[in-house]
Amino acid sequence: MLRWCVNFLAFPSKLTPILRLYDHGLILESANSPSRNFGYRTMPEISAYIVLKMDLLPHVPSIPHDQSSIILEAFGLLSTTAVVLPPQDTPMHPYANSHANPSGPGDARPSALQIISDQKLEGALQEKTIVITGCTSGIGIETARALHATGATLFLTVRDVAKGRAVVADILRSSKGSGRMELLLMDLSNLASVRAAATDFITRSDRLDVLIANAGVVSCPESKTADGFELQMGTNHFGHFLFFQLLKPLLLTSSTSESHSRVVVVSSWSHTLGSVRFDDIDFARSGYDKWLAYAQAKTANIYMANSIERHYRHRGLHGLSLHPGNVFGTEALRHATQENIAQVGDMSVLRKWEKSVPQGAATSVWAAVAKELEGRGGMYLADVGEAEPVRQEDPVGGPGYAPHAFNEQAEERLWRLSYEAVGLEYED
Numbered sequence: 001m002l003r004w005c006v007n008f009l010a011f012p013s014k015l016t017p018i019l020r021l022y023d024h025g026l027i028l029e030s031a032n033s034p035s036r037n038f039g040y041r042t043m044p045e046i047s048a049y050i051v052l053k054m055d056l057l058p059h060v061p062s063i064p065h066d067q068s069s070i071i072l073e074a075f076g077l078l079s080t081t082a083v084v085l086p087p088q089d090t091p092m093h094p095y096a097n098s099h100a101n102p103s104g105p106g107d108a109r110p111s112a113l114q115i116i117s118d119q120k121l122e123g124a125l126q127e128k129t130i131v132i133t134g135c136t137s138g139i140g141i142e143t144a145r146a147l148h149a150t151g152a153t154l155f156l157t158v159r160d161v162a163k164g165r166a167v168v169a170d171i172l173r174s175s176k177g178s179g180r181m182e183l184l185l186m187d188l189s190n191l192a193s194v195r196a197a198a199t200d201f202i203t204r205s206d207r208l209d210v211l212i213a214n215a216g217v218v219s220c221p222e223s224k225t226a227d228g229f230e231l232q233m234g235t236n237h238f239g240h241f242l243f244f245q246l247l248k249p250l251l252l253t254s255s256t257s258e259s260h261s262r263v264v265v266v267s268s269w270s271h272t273l274g275s276v277r278f279d280d281i282d283f284a285r286s287g288y289d290k291w292l293a294y295a296q297a298k299t300a301n302i303y304m305a306n307s308i309e310r311h312y313r314h315r316g317l318h319g320l321s322l323h324p325g326n327v328f329g330t331e332a333l334r335h336a337t338q339e340n341i342a343q344v345g346d347m348s349v350l351r352k353w354e355k356s357v358p359q360g361a362a363t364s365v366w367a368a369v370a371k372e373l374e375g376r377g378g379m380y381l382a383d384v385g386e387a388e389p390v391r392q393e394d395p396v397g398g399p400g401y402a403p404h405a406f407n408e409q410a411e412e413r414l415w416r417l418s419y420e421a422v423g424l425e426y427e428d
């Protein structure tokens with residue numbers, strides 16, 4: 001698998017080398033004549049060379065960009081004037097370049113509204129209906145604001161109708177969009193409320209093109225849902241699972257061959273901290289850990305998207321999961337103290353990658369409407385593109401996904417278990 005690629009523009013010849021790093025080793029080739037391969041070095045060779053030169057412990061399989069001239073030297077092509085170019089934008093990483101060197105909230109990384117503009121979707125989705133959960137705060141509000149610009153009909157789920165009305169008024173003040181916005185009262189920590197919200201929606205809408213499962217509780221103190229589930233797993237996963245299942249018939253009938261339906265599930269980098277604990281989902285045996293409970297719920301979010309893809313892609317319904325980025329301008333950390341946050345990462349590092357809330361909604365909006373994703377799913381997205389596996393030296397809060405994020409056996413186990421947990425008959 002290709003891990004990393006560097007172009008050297010200011011190389012003192014016309015060769016313009018490109019260095020491609022694969023799991024097995026490095027290949028140096030010429031951008032101008034791709035058939036010219038200057039050499040191949042295996043990982044142990046390159047690693048040994050770096051240790052020799054820099055007295056550094058290598059972090060195979062990735063080598064920081066600033067070591068690239070040393071790698072060139074290892075190929076016998078030393079260039080002190082080598083310039084490392086940032087990653088190139090591609091259809092599945094359309095904003096790779098602007099994510100290469102973040103400089104804080106509001107920097108060059110796109111906002112959710114920028115995605116709508118770049119996709120040329122202002123006023124273009126008037127026939128579509130989109131449901132977004134958790135629209136009274138943070139990323140949900142900015143997701144709704146951007147999607148309102150498309151002209152789609154939006155249903156925003158809220159726990160507090162007065163708060164929801166204030167959000168709608170605020171969006172209408174700021175948006176040029178003309179789509180309808182309606183509120184749906186739903187508490188995901190109560191399955192009766194989820195059922196009522198689904199029934200309410202079905203009586204008010206005869207179609208559903210996109211469901212964005214955005215609402216979430218983060219690292220909260222130990223507590224139970226109305227139905228007795230651990231609060232984070234119950235709210236973030238089981239509540240959304242039931243809501244999806246009840247809306248599924250509409251998602252399927254709204255899908256057309258030109259425009260498939262989508263379910264976008266907002267997960268988090270925190271899924272990398274732990275997987276689903278099938279032998280102790282409620283932490284009854286091991287004792288509660290708020291970050292492991294969050295990690296479990298956010299892994300479950302990924303599994304739900306992957307399972308939706310596997311079960312329904314052939315019927316025109318796709319599942320995508322994502323990490324929105326580190327977005328500290330929301331209420332997500334309302335339960336966390338500085339001490340709690342320090343348990344998972346150094347705040348100064350987390351801040352380096354921080355996004356504004358509109359930037360934090362960009363990946364959700366891209367997942368919901370991007371033309372590049374038409375008819376596709378089963379992907380974990382981050383930084384407005386398809387994510388890569390997490391690397392050992394990635395910062396806390398980074399865009400990579402954990403090895404356990406794609407595990408068909410575990411995904412199916414959770415899928416079946418979830419049917420039972422929410423009291424639904426299993427159906428394929």
Ligand SMILES: NC(=O)c1ccc[n+]([C@@H]2O[C@H](COP(=O)([O-])OP(=O)(O)OC[C@H]3O[C@@H](n4cnc5c(N)ncnc54)[C@H](OP(=O)(O)O)[C@@H]3O)[C@@H](O)[C@H]2O)c1
Pocket residue numbers: 133134135136137138139140158159160186187188189214215216217218235266267268269323324325326327328330331332333
């Ligand atoms: N912010 C980040 O850095 C970050 C990073 C990774 C992932 N995420 C994920 O992004 C999503 C949005 O988070 P955010 O940062 O925007 O947080 P937020 O500001 O706390 O917003 C969370 C939303 O979820 C709603 N919600 C909470 N419990 C609910 C329940 N029981 N039933 C229905 N809705 C409920 C909240 O409603 P109320 O207003 O009524 O509380 C609010 O509208 C979450 O899934 C979170 O896990 C966030």
